Amino acid sequence: MPRPSRVADLPTPALLLDLDVLERNLARMAERARALGVALRPHVKTHKCLEIGRRQLAHGAAGITVATLAEAAAFAEGGFTDLTWAFPLVVGRIPEVIALARRATFRVVVDSDAALEALAPAARAAGVSVHAWLEVDTGHHRSGVDPAGPDALPLARRLAAEPGIVFDGLLTHAGQSYDAATRQARAAVAERERAGLVAFAAALRGAGVGVPALSVGSTPGMSAVERLDGVTEARPGNYAFHDFMQVAAGVCAPEDCAVSVLASVVSHQRGAPHAVVDAGALALSKDPGPHDPALARGLGPLLTGPAGPALDPRLAVAAVSQEHGIVRGPDAGDVAGRLPVGEKVRILPNHSCLTAALFDRYDVVRGERVVDAWKIWRAR
């Protein structure tokens, strides 16, 4: 059926994307990267959407970052020519990497001899150049080589020397910035990320290993970092949308959140302190939201406000099952009368990246008008 032109008429659940907020978020981060003197390589795992990626390029992005080969294939097919797969190379999928390297500048991430030893011969045999970053651990302790450990320098040297591999430089992700509770703490994490990467690059250069580029990045880090001297690019992703986690952490305000889930009240038991909406785990995800339980609002607060979105001070999705969302407030009276069957509500997701991956499209809106529908490339 054709999509209606008014938000109020959309079938629910729907994922609303506020175009004005999106444009403002893209412009702000592009300006921030310019001010910090780094190129921007936005992480498209947040939106998985060609139209948004194209807007990011129009705002000056130097290329994009992807989390999966499915995202890489969709964006390469969509005309994107410079992609970093910011995930440790999956050695079983090297044939797909080779295929992507034939059609675009495709950059993979390596942090082990095993990955390099699988990749380099395959690239040489195929006669293609695969670009590779060395992932460095600057404090997240998830993946990446320890710059102070015994593996880092030899692996960098091998990457820089290996035929078939174009060594791009050093890449890191200070994911611990998501756990930092204040702007000051985020700035400190981002500075350690920067300084750690720059110091290791200096050590490599001192040892005769050329380091073309240094790539950092996360949305919380970019929101707070004061300087990025020595770094050449940043890879934030979430900033395009933000979400309740970013609001709770103080990274942005509710009106900076570009996506929300439109849902309908489908059931309300007489006198019950809850109403049921048609947005459950497969519309919101089960991301629990802010790490500090005192800041959590279940699976996400409701939004209110005709003059731009504001957090509902009381109502939130307290629980979900597969397709049911349970909206509740602190008092039984919060729901009664306000949420009759048929009423539509907007929910701010805890984690917009996971929410977007559950929908097939954005309903692109300006105020109360639906102005477009953009495909979400959620296939794996």
Next chain:
Amino acid sequence: MPRPSRVADLPTPALLLDLDVLERNLARMAERARALGVALRPHVKTHKCLEIGRRQLAHGAAGITVATLAEAAAFAEGGFTDLTWAFPLVVGRIPEVIALARRATFRVVVDSDAALEALAPAARAAGVSVHAWLEVDTGHHRSGVDPAGPDALPLARRLAAEPGIVFDGLLTHAGQSYDAATRQARAAVAERERAGLVAFAAALRGAGVGVPALSVGSTPGMSAVERLDGVTEARPGNYAFHDFMQVAAGVCAPEDCAVSVLASVVSHQRGAPHAVVDAGALALSKDPGPHDPALARGLGPLLTGPAGPALDPRLAVAAVSQEHGIVRGPDAGDVAGRLPVGEKVRILPNHSCLTAALFDRYDVVRGERVVDAWKIWRAR
């Protein structure tokens, strides 16, 4: 690229479906329903897969249950002719309900005057008969009318009398069976579900309202219930696959779990107590698993055992980000040596329904052979 014929060669992450286990689960539940004297209307939200639905019909299912209109459309298109949408009617989507009612016996669920007042005129105007169940709350307290409250009898009477509506009877879902920790507790929940529905049907019949059918069901309830006298059908879903939650609750054994996620080790930091695999929140979901924290194994335990799946006693996915899974054991030594980069592991998901909804296909396997690929209709 063509799918390989050996499990070990599959690109990761992949969702493996063990055909022998699936067939055994389908046969057992079909036999259980026959023994209890009820028809089976399996909930296909667990698998969203036409091939599995067809096997459920072949085992004697009387029809299917869906959770969304997208599932309904996919299965109707696939030739299924009798579908219950076991979700409180979304009044904004009645045009799609009417369209489905033109091509199949389509049964919706109503628990409010508001829903009935939107549906009945639309059905009459379209000249179609829409079947409707009255949802009854037998203790879950999520949706459904309170059989002892003032709304239940008048709404049943209206449903039974309304032109354009075919009253199917009473439907309930004792979802609290998922919280019951023992077989005895599950049996007690299921008996209260049965008895509550049967008693209300008797009251309705006594008041002159015909009640054609009584529909109950959940996998934990069906695993434990001792009798279903007076009930006409059951709607379990998860039983086709099971998952770690069902294992932890004692509903089934690990070897009764039909789906697992095949993942690759992509990173391991020297000396670290964890390895990184390519199965994160978008391969496993963020379902936290068993409600009793003492039984939880993070986002799901690893599986071991060449002679059929067994839970790895130590290793589990302890944390996830969007595409990263962090595998850890209680001791730092659990990972070292055992999970080199490139090694493949199998993960038992906490909640198979949510995991399946994140993949596009099942890689259908028999032992170590890939015998088929079945589409998952995950579009919303």
